[in-house]
Structure formats: structure tokens, C-alpha cells
Amino acid sequence: MKIQQLSIFLENKPGHLEAACKTMADAGINLMTLNLADTCEFGILRVIVKDPEGAKSILEKNGFTVKLTDMLAASVADKPGGLLSVLSALSKADVNVDYMYAFAYRKGDAAVMMIRADHPDIALNALTAAGVTLLSRKELLEDA
């Protein structure tokens, strides 16, 4: 139930984000969702794509430093407080959320949160036990 995210190291300078995106565009890779973390000197571009391994090798060939990370895709009711059940399940299990962001597409009536936990396996068990729906790769990406 874990989803692989591709992270790309970028310097925080004009044109660097564009270069990474162009490399992926030229290879016909569609970015399903992206999230950009930045400091004043560097940034980390995190993307969800259909073929993370393939994208990784294309980016590496083009000289980028990249990494694959396990993420959880939690289905969240699209209403006030919808995220709370997810967060409380994680805090009860003493799992820290390193970062999270919303997936770009809704799945039926629900939104999807991409979660990077410090302990992905514990997080997975805690969320499953709390009745949170976690989307598989196929469910998340195939009909998006």
C-alpha cells in the first residue's frame, strides 16, 4: 500500500526547476502531483509519477540526484475535520509526519493526502487499524 515518491535535489536558482521538469517532459513523464520544499539555497522537488523507477533512471542519466521514498496515500473525507482522524491515528501510534501534501485529483467524494511518515510501516498499520482507506498504486494512479 506504499506509494513511491521521486525526490529531486535542486539548487534554488532560476532555471533549475525548469531543467528538471523539462527532462521529465521530454521523456513523456506526466507529473501527477508535485510538491516543492525549499530553503534559500536549495530545494527538493517531490513528484508522484506513474513509473518512478523509469523516471529515476532518466533523471540520473541527465545528471540529477534523485531518491525514491515510500509514501502513504490516505483517503480523506472532503469535509471540515476530515484530516483529523488520519492525524490522530498517527499521533496515537507516536508516528511523526515529516511532511504531507494533497494529491492533485479527488478520488470519488474524497481527497487524498500524501503522507511522509518517519516510520512508514508503523504509520501504515496505525492508519489501517483506525479504518483509514489507503490507496494502492493502481487505485491512485491508473484512472487519474
Add this chain to the structure above:
Amino acid sequence: MPSQTPETPCEFNPVSTPDYLQEDQLRALQLQRLRTIIAHAYENVEHFRNRCKENNLTPDSLKTARDLAKFPFTVKTDLRDTYPFGLFATSMKDIVRVHASSGTTGKPIVVAYTQDDINVWANAMMRSFAACGLHRGDIIQNAYGYGLFTGGLGAHYGAEALGATVIPVSGGNTDRQIMLMKDFGTNAICCTPSYFLHMIERADEMGLSIKDLPIRAGVFGAEPWTDSMRKHIEELGNIKAYDIYGLSEIVGPGVGMECVHQDGLHIFEDLFYPEIIDPESGEPLPDGEEGELVLTTLCKFAMPMIRYRTRDITSIMPDRCACGRTIRRIRRIGRRSDDMFIIRGVNVFPSQIETGLLNVENTLPHYQIVLTRTKGLDNIEVQVEVTAETFSDRISEMEALRKRIETAIEKIINIRVAVRLVEPNTIPRSEGKAKRLIDNRKEE
């Protein structure tokens, strides 16, 4: 019919015979050659003759080798000022080749060789290869640049003289280098240490491990490198990494070379006369004391160099090497007197930064030092490339890495530094010499 199989390697290679001259014979030979070369330079190089006259010196002023200290130094600007042919000491008819520096700062410097000079150089390079255990039958991949740079052709002629098989691949095209290394079963490589590291990385990306190839030795030079970098290369490549020393002004590579003991570089003293001086006062220093290396060519006639100031800081090692060679050794050159930079009143050498970096795992030595000045305050920034091993998707871990590197460097140089993490391959890879230091401080 000559044997087709490689000769068995043995401790002593006959081509190294001059390395074992008895000391009194070596000193006598040096004095005789010093006299000849000084007389030759005096007679044929106006620049040198004028300098001698200013100091009331003639070739006869050299009675013993000690008297050499009376003669004026030659410095790099002398070569620039007399560009292109001003220091040549023979007629063009006798000069068979010229080489030139890359000329990154203004006009290049030009050096020249007679056929005899070329032979002397090949002899020094041949003895360099022999010193690190290479011999006839070995395949030597020469990845020094062929052309105006002395590295390529210097190593080439030396390897041929040794009877080794040379792959004259020259620098660049890393993928082809790795393919040849694998397909030809290369036994030794000649290039800069940082370029070999680049090859190891590239081979990794290609799914190959240099560790598993037959290559057993690297003859690395043309840039200063540390013992920690040597250890790193030897582990990653499963080879022995040998340090070779040379400079175009003197001949090119092959002025000095490590033997298998890897404990200092033997100077081919019958061909190049070494002195160590105090870089401030110019006074000669005794063996064992650290100072600037000064070299005089003993057998080079197209362009003799008398007391050339190399700017390289080292010392002559006073004791005899375990290998039995009588020619003396210099310590590995970690720094140059002109590489040093002064920041907030503290002397810093790029090698110290490198040592700091190598204390943090997986920060491969692809780095650059940038000095800037804002409002009269000097700042030092060290740019370090992020590798697949050091990269994390978490900002906090990246910041922690940056902090770890800063601390490791600050511990060594005792000055605050700012580390900037940069993308891979943004720092120029050296196929010639690595440019480690960029000084953007403007005089105020």
C-alpha cells in the same frame, strides 16, 4: 625470437639503475652537469646572462654545488615576460618540440625540447613507471591530455620506453575510457586523481565496478591530493594510487615519483637538482626542513631552467628509502605557496578543506572554495555536490548534512565557513587541473 609473454615482475628493474648510484658518484655527476648547464645557459640565454652579470657571477662562480645558491632564481613571470621563445638556448634547428601551459591567466608559457631532451624526459618517465612496479607487458592507459599539455606525450614516451603497451586514449570521454579499461584489461592508468574518481563514479552508474577489473595501479599527478583521497581511491578502485610529480617548466611529469613504498617521491636527481628554500627569504634550507622546492634541470638543453621556483611546499627527506634507491625523496606536496589564501588573517590551504570534507562520509571530493568580501569582511563558501548517498527527501536531514560538513571544516581551519550544497556535476570536473579556489574578493 623475442619472448611474447610478459617478463616476470621483480623488485629491481634494470631501467632504474641510475636511481641506485653511489652517493659520491651521484654528487660528482650532479656537479659536473650543473657546471655544464650553467655555462650553456649563460652563453645562450640573454635573460640569464644579464641576471648573472647584475650579481657579478660567471659560470666559473660555481665551484661546488653549494655555490648554486648564489645564482638568481627563475620565476614563472620570467617565462611570461620572454614569451614565446625568449628563454630558448639552442637554435630552432635543434628544437624538435614545444609544449605550452593552458594559459588560463594571460599568455601561456612555452617550453622547448631538443631530441636529447625528449630522450631524457622519456628516461625519467620510464623510471617513474618502473618505480611503482610497472614493467614490460603491462597495459598502460594514458588518460592525460595529449597536446600542448606535457602530461599526455610525457607519459606516452616513458611508457613506450619501458616496453609497456600504451593506450593513447588522452583525456575525456569517460564512457570510452571505462570500456577500454574493461575490454583491454588495462593494468595501470595515468590521469589526475580527481578524474579517476570521476571514472569510478561513472563506472558505477554504468553498472560496472572498477574494483573487479585487472587494473592495479594509478599514476596520478598534475594536481595536489591528500593521503585521505589516496585511501579513498585505493579502496573504491582496489588499486595502488601513486603520486607522480612534475611541471612543464622543468620537463613535464617525471621529475619525481613514488616507489612501491609510497613514502615520499624520489626525485630523479641525476636529471633534476632539487633545493629547498625559505619562500620568504630565499635562503636554502637543510634536508628535513619544509620550504619551497626549487629545481634546476641538469640535462635539458633547449630550455635550461636554473633554480626555478616551483611554489610547491615540501621538504627533502633526509633518510634513505626502504626500496634502496639512493636518490632522495621529497614529501608529497599538499600545498603550494601560491594556493594558500589568507582569510581573516589566517592562512588556509585547499587541502585542509579537503581533509575536512573527507571526514564526512560520502561527500566525495567534488568541491570548490569561493571567497567573497562584503563590507570589508571576508567570507568563505565551500560548495559541495550532493550525491545519491547524501541526498534525502527531508529538508531537516539536508540541513543536518550541511551543518556536519561545516563543523568538520571549521574544526580544522578554525574559521566559520558556509557550506552550499550544489547539484551534481556543477563543479567543473578536471581532466587537467582542478580549480579548487575562486577568489572573488575585490581590492577595496
